Amino acid sequence: MLSAEKNERLTRVGPGAPMGELLRRYWWPVATHDMATRVPVKRRLLGEDLVLFRDGSGTVGLLAEQCPHRRAALWLGCTEDVGLRCGYHGWRFDTSGRCLEQPGEPTESTFKDRVQATAYPVQELGGLIFAYLGPLPAPELPRYDLFVWEDAWRDIGHAELPCNFVQIMENSVDPYHVEWLHGRYGNFLREIGGHDAPLPVVSKKHVRVAFEVFEHGILKRRVLEGHTEEDEDWKVGHPLVFPHMLRVGAAGLATFQIRVPIDDENTWHVWYQTYRPEGGAPPQESIPVYDVPLFDEKGEYLRDYVDGQDIVAWITQGRISDRTKEHLGRSDLGVILLRKLYAEQMDAVARGEDPLCTYREPHDVIDLPMERDKFGSAVEFRQLWTRESSIRYSPIKDEIVELFGDPVPTWA
Amino acid sequence: MGIGFCPGCGTALDETSFVQEFWSGADRHFLCWCASCRLMCTVIIGALVGTEPEH
Numbered sequence: 001m002l003s004a005e006k007n008e009r010l011t012r013v014g015p016g017a018p019m020g021e022l023l024r025r026y027w028w029p030v031a032t033h034d035m036a037t038r039v040p041v042k043r044r045l046l047g048e049d050l051v052l053f054r055d056g057s058g059t060v061g062l063l064a065e066q067c068p069h070r071r072a073a074l075w076l077g078c079t080e081d082v083g084l085r086c087g088y089h090g091w092r093f094d095t096s097g098r099c100l101e102q103p104g105e106p107t108e109s110t111f112k113d114r115v116q117a118t119a120y121p122v123q124e125l126g127g128l129i130f131a132y133l134g135p136l137p138a139p140e141l142p143r144y145d146l147f148v149w150e151d152a153w154r155d156i157g158h159a160e161l162p163c164n165f166v167q168i169m170e171n172s173v174d175p176y177h178v179e180w181l182h183g184r185y186g187n188f189l190r191e192i193g194g195h196d197a198p199l200p201v202v203s204k205k206h207v208r209v210a211f212e213v214f215e216h217g218i219l220k221r222r223v224l225e226g227h228t229e230e231d232e233d234w235k236v237g238h239p240l241v242f243p244h245m246l247r248v249g250a251a252g253l254a255t256f257q258i259r260v261p262i263d264d265e266n267t268w269h270v271w272y273q274t275y276r277p278e279g280g281a282p283p284q285e286s287i288p289v290y291d292v293p294l295f296d297e298k299g300e301y302l303r304d305y306v307d308g309q310d311i312v313a314w315i316t317q318g319r320i321s322d323r324t325k326e327h328l329g330r331s332d333l334g335v336i337l338l339r340k341l342y343a344e345q346m347d348a349v350a351r352g353e354d355p356l357c358t359y360r361e362p363h364d365v366i367d368l369p370m371e372r373d374k375f376g377s378a379v380e381f382r383q384l385w386t387r388e389s390s391i392r393y394s395p396i397k398d399e400i401v402e403l404f405g406d407p408v409p410t411w412a
Numbered sequence: 413m414g415i416g417f418c419p420g421c422g423t424a425l426d427e428t429s430f431v432q433e434f435w436s437g438a439d440r441h442f443l444c445w446c447a448s449c450r451l452m453c454t455v456i457i458g459a460l461v462g463t464e465p466e467h
Contacts, residue, residue, distance in 0.1 A: 001433050003414065009427060018428075328434035336432045340445050340452070343430035347447045350428065 002323035002339070010342060011164045011320050013261040014047035018346040024134035025355050026243060027141045028260055029270055030122070031129040032156050032289045036060045038079045046133055047263040050120070056081035061095030062131050064118035068099075074117075093117040127156055127287035128272070140359040144241070145367050146256055146272060151280030153403065157271040157390045159292040161311060164320045165244070165261040166342070168269065171310060172246040172257070173334030175209045175222050178202050181309050186388075189304055197411035201375045201384045202306065208234075211334045213341060216357060216368055217242030220334065224375060232371035239368055242341065242357045247368050251378035252277045252404060253385060254370060265319040271307070271390045275400050292390045307390040383409040415442045420451035420462075 002010070013020045023046055030045050031052050040053035042065060049065035051074040061084060065073050072088035079085075083094040085101070091112075092101040097119030099112040121132045126147030132138040146152075161168070171177065183203035190198060204224040212219045221237035223229055239247050246257040258270040271292065275281055294301060294311060301315075302308040328336065345355040354360070374381040383406050391397055415431050417424055425431055428447040433440065442455045452463045 003431070005427055006430070006432075328432070330434070330436050332434060336434060336443050339432060340430045340443065343428070343445060343447075347428050 001326055001328075004324050006343075007320070007323040009346070010323075010339060011166050012264055013165070014264065018350065019342065020046060021134075022342070022346045022349045022355055023243060023261065025139070025349060025358055026134075027123070027130040027132050027138070028244070029128040029258055029268075030062065030131040030260075032158065032270075033124065033127045033129065033287065034289050036124075036129050040075045040077050040079065040084055042073070042075045044262045044266075045131060046261055048133060050131075051075045051077070051084070052122075052129065053077075053079050053084050055079045055083055055095070059095050060122050060124060060129060062120045062122045062129075063093060063095075063097060067091060068115055068117050069102075091115075093119070095119060095122075126272070127154060127289075128270070139354070140362055142357065142359050143363060143365050144245075144256070145365055146247075146254055146274045148365050149274060149276060152274040152276035153281045153284045153396070153400070154275070155273050155288045155290065155391075155394045155396055155400075157273070157290050157292040157393060159269050159294060159311070160262065161267045161269050161294075161315060162265065162319060163267060163315050163317065164264060165259045165267040166339075167317045167321045168259045168267055168314050169240065169244070169246075170335045170338060171314060172240045173211060173218055173220060173338045174332070175220060175334070176206055176331050177313070179205050181313055182306050186304075186306070186309055193304070195411075199384065199388065199411060200409075201377075201380050204375060209331075209334070210234075211337050213337070214239070216366075217245075218334070218338060218341065219369065227376055231376060232373050233375065236369055236371045238370045238374075240338065241368065243345070243355075247370055248374075249370060249385070250374035250381035251372040253382050255385075255389075269311075273391060273394070275403055277404055281403060288395045290393055290395055292393055305388045305390075305392060306384075379406050380409070382406050383412070387412060415444055415455050418444065418446035418449060418451060419453055419455060420446060421449040423448040 009018055030043050036052055036054045040051050043050045043052050051063050051065050054060050067074050067086040069091050076087035077084050083092050085092040090103040097117040099115040102112045105111050121138050123130045123141045130141055187198040206222055208223040210221045216239050218240040219237045221234045223234050244259050249255050254274050256272040260268040262268050296302050301312045303312050348355050372378055386401050430445040432443045440457050445452045454461045
C-alpha cells in the first residue's frame with residue numbers, strides 16, 4: 001500500500017500541487033494538428049481550461065479559457081488576421097496574450113495596455129501541438145526521434161480516458177501484465193468468441209525483468225520463455241520516457257504512447273505511430289488523425305484487442321486508483337521505481353532544479369533505444385501490432401500492412 | 413505500521429520522501445527514499461538492505 005497522503009501527492013496535477021509543478025516543467029501535446037484551426041476550440045491540460053486557435057496569419061495560440069474582460073469563454077470567439085477576438089464584447093488578444101483592441105472603450109484610452117490574457121507558448125512538431133504551462137524560460141521542446149524522422153509515415157490515434165495518468169504510466173513498467181492481460185485474458189476472449197488460434201507473441205511467460213533509471217526515464221528489459229539475455233528484449237529493451245510516454249514497437253514500427261493529464265481524473269491518451277520500413281517510407285501528404293473508441297455498439301468496453309484491454313484495466317482501477325488498498329509484490333518493482341522517480345523529481349523541482357528529461361540546449365534529434373526484434377521477431381510483432389493494437393482503427397491500416405509486406409499470420 | 417525515519421540519516425521521512433510497502437513471500441518490505449540524504453534503501457522487518465550508489 002501507499003499512504004493516502006503520498007497517493008494524493010503522486011496524482012494531483014493542478015497548479016501548486018507538487019506533481020502539478022513537476023509536470024509544468026515539460027512540453028505537453030495539447031492537440032493534434034487538425035484541431036488548431038480558425039475556429040477556436042476548448043482544451044484542458046493539467047487542470048487548466050484553455051482555448052486553442054490558429055489566427056489568419058497561421059500563428060497558433062493558446063490562451064486561458066476565460067476572457068480577462070467579463071470572463072466569457074474565449075472559444076466563443078473569432079480568429080482575426082492577428083489574434084483572437086472575444087465573441088462577447090470584441091476584445092482582441094494576440095498569441096502572447098497582449099490586448100490589441102477594446103471596442104467600446106474611448107479611442108484615446110490606454111486601458112488595453114494594462115490588460116493581459118494568460119497565454120502559453122506553443123510549438124508544432126510532428127503533427128502535434130505542444131504547449132508549455134510552466135515557469136519561463138521554457139526549456140527546449142525535446143525533438144524525440146519519432147517526431148522528426150523525415151522518411152516515416154505517421155498516424156495519430158487518441159482518446160480521452162476517465163482516469164488519472166499515473167496508473168496508465170505504471171502499466172508501462174509492469175511487464176508481467178502482458179502475458180496475463182493480453183496473453184491469458186485476451187486469448188480467453190478469443191476462445192469464448194470461437195477463435196481457434198491463440199495470439200502468439202504476447203502469451204510468452206516472463207523469465208526475468210529489469211528496470212534501470214537512465215537519462216530518458218526508465219529502461220525496461222525482459223527475458224521471455226525460450227529466449228536468452230542475448231535477445232534484444234534484454235540487450236536493448238525499451239524506455240518509459242519520463243514523465244509521460246512509453247516507447248514501444250519493433251523494427252520499422254515504433255509508437256509513443258503519450259499520457260497527457262487533462263486533470264486529476266482524466267487523461268488524453270495519444271497513440272503516436274511511425275512506420276518506417278527498411279529504406280524508408282515514401283512521402284506522406286498529411287498525418288491522419290483518428291479516434292480510438294472505448295465502447296462497442298452495445299455500450300460495453302471494447303476488450304478484444306491489446307490497447308482495449310489496457311484501457312479497461314486502467315479505467316477500472318478507478319478515477320484515481322486508491323493505492324491505500326493495494327498489495328504490491330516483487331513483480332511490482334518497476335511500478336515502485338516509477339513512483340520513487342516521480343517523488344525524487346518533485347523534490348528536485350522544489351529545490352529549484354531542472355527535472356529529468358529537461359533540455360536547455362537546441363538539438364536536432366533525441367534518439368531513444370528500442371528493440372528491433374521484439375518478443376523474438378520483428379515480423380511477428382508487426383503482424384500482431386498492426387491487427388491487435390489501436391492501429392486497427394487507423395484510416396491507413398491497409399496501406400500500413402502493405403507498406404511492410406509481412407505475410408498474413410495464421411492466427412488472423 | 414510504516415517507516416517514519418530514514419535508516420541512514422535519521423531524518424523524518426516526511427511528505428517529500430517516499431515510502432512504499434511491498435511483499436516478498438512472507439516478508440514485508442518498505443522501499444524508502446530520503447529527500448534529505450537521498451538514501452534509497454529497503455527496510456525489511458528486522459533488516460536493512462542498502463542500495464549502493466552507482467560507481
